[in-house]
Amino acid sequence: MFPGIDAGAFAGPPAATAIFTTVLTEGPVSRVALARRLGLSSAAVTKAARPLIDLGYLHELAATERSGPGAGRPASPLAVRAEREFFLGVKITADEVIGVVCDLRAQVHASARRPLDDPDVDAVLTEVDRLADDLFDAFPGDRTRVRRLGLALSGDIDRGIGLVRYSPFLHWRDVPLGRLAAERTGLTVTVENDVKALTAAEHWFGEGVGAESFALVTVGTGIGCGLVVNGRLVSGSYGVAGEIGHLTVDATGPDCHCGGRGCIESIAGTDAIVAQARERTGRPDLTIDEAVTLARGGHEQVRAVFTRAGGAIGCGIAAVANLVGPTRIVVSGEGLAAYDLFDSHIRASFERQAFGAAARCPLFIRPLPFEEWARAAAAVSIQSLVVP
């Protein structure tokens, strides 16, 4: 059952988990609708929902306007009591820790960030702990309701045991971050790869809701991809999954640090875009923001860099669509802050490369506020409460 006071995770009957997950991700639903949706009898829903209501995780909404024929008792939809519990989410980057406090529905209630100048494990833990304090201070609600912390960082991570197998940018190997952070903060900690966290968050609280399979492509310094197939996140053996950054898309493209040529990342990664823009403008100190401004201002040479990048991203997305056939695709990341320069090119390239009906797969292209990574970490923590 859901925890009363302790930090234990949900361990009730399968029906209760399914009910709570559905209400959480798909919004208020009546018991009868839940029964239909989950293949249960309405009696089973009534019974399984009661303890969730008693514990304060669900509550009944006032009857809403009818949709059907008009007659009959109106439904009393079940809704999640978002403020029943709160979650910290922290994204760890090479030079910063960014944190948020979210409620059960992954709405942000407070946020904070701290610089990081030492990638040493202990130093990072200290900053995470301080950040948690900052978040508690900034959080207007009941602090005793915050009992979980989600951490997200890039690298090879074993979420099950909270182990960072390898983090290239922090130079960590086999760091039991989950245990260490739990000791430091006294919270129940979940650790997940950042792209997977974002994918999971999008699956439960974003555009991926209700999709049996979907893909998230992140565009920034690197190009990454998270996948949900058959309703479950794809983890990948050997610590590898979602690596699309080094697919070849243009053999006439630039050399890539991976040893290949014309990889997506070497064309559409932020660094690659800056490098190309510098080359074409002859300004060796051009920044990405200046490049964006020039492109928006109509500078054809720089514009072409973004066009080409969009084309490369579209190719990568098409590869994903052709291989796993997701129902929907989200394209996001810091690199899309200037998504007005990308959008149509990504779509055109995708539609050209996608196989048959896969071209009909809807694309959601939008920039990603950096805080969103931290929210994703909190979302993973929410998941770990509901589905241990």
Add this chain to the structure above:
Amino acid sequence: MFPGIDAGAFAGPPAATAIFTTVLTEGPVSRVALARRLGLSSAAVTKAARPLIDLGYLHELAATERSGPGAGRPASPLAVRAEREFFLGVKITADEVIGVVCDLRAQVHASARRPLDDPDVDAVLTEVDRLADDLFDAFPGDRTRVRRLGLALSGDIDRGIGLVRYSPFLHWRDVPLGRLAAERTGLTVTVENDVKALTAAEHWFGEGVGAESFALVTVGTGIGCGLVVNGRLVSGSYGVAGEIGHLTVDATGPDCHCGGRGCIESIAGTDAIVAQARERTGRPDLTIDEAVTLARGGHEQVRAVFTRAGGAIGCGIAAVANLVGPTRIVVSGEGLAAYDLFDSHIRASFERQAFGAAARCPLFIRPLPFEEWARAAAAVSIQSLVVP
């Protein structure tokens, strides 16, 4: 419960399905081992297994040699009674129908084939029906134990309702093949895409056994891919999945009929290999067999064609490994009849392109007897009995 006489599918308790599936795919296991493996109590295994034994689907093996400390009652492993039930499997190609009779463990007991000269639905059904008769004639066992038929063909297929949405080589659209074949043959029919069927067969009865995720890459006229992720076959929305044939791997490569350039298929597809070999030998009527003979004989120009093809295949496999991270990969297909010419090049290219530890993913490269496609169809039929 398992059917006694009727053609109904398994509908017993979840534990019984899990037990039967495990014994079927992983071989004889003791009840205690099953309990540990499936997270059940040994009492539950005893109880769930009894009806399966009574119905003749499972039986007890004589106690085997011990593995543990030596003391204690020896286990009585449960094994599948393979001859309890038999299955027809038929692969439909553009010019032939190929069929086999398999037992529950997917061992072939008889096989037959018939030419096909008319892609008309009715003509194909007639040939399938005749082939079934041929198979019944060739089958040495008890015919009344054959009650299911699996069909496999390339194209967009809805396995759930036995519908062929689109078959390019037969020019079919929305043909309810499952229903039609059931009416014709009187058998319970399952229809599946051929590559997915092969993937499912490999997952249950081949190199994929026990793998949480694995991939099968077929090499022939086309280059295809089937995926199992989180223990389940990937179906793909929009009728698309596993399309890796048109990934670009060599921008200097030949034009492809898909409109792109340097696609895997345009380099490593059987037709592409023949075309390249003809060009390099100046013999416009060279066949694939002759090309293989030349390459084996040391003809450098032709050899290079296979080397290049192997490189392209390796790239495609690496793309799959980097994106979904399977635990194992099988590379197979008619196109690998000359796999001695490919093997090392595929491996080298894969290891070069695979990301980090993904390069450690074991590759099983081997040719595919054509009959294997029919066996895969039977395997899908077996699955449909056990997991409806």
Add this chain to the structure above:
DNA sequence: ATCAATACTTGAAGAAGTTAAATATTCGCC
């Protein structure tokens, strides 16, 4: 022969779900 170890079986008890019937609430209509 006896003991420890391991495998399997049994029976009582419990959890989780089902069906069928009762209850609750509304709308439309008289």
Add this chain to the structure above:
DNA sequence: GGCGAATATTTAACTTCTTCAAGTATTGAT
């Protein structure tokens, strides 16, 4: 206002599946 049809939810009796705890079975070692 009262009544019936429609829909939602609850209740109670029952079924099914599973576990737990205790027993039986079979072996090797002493």
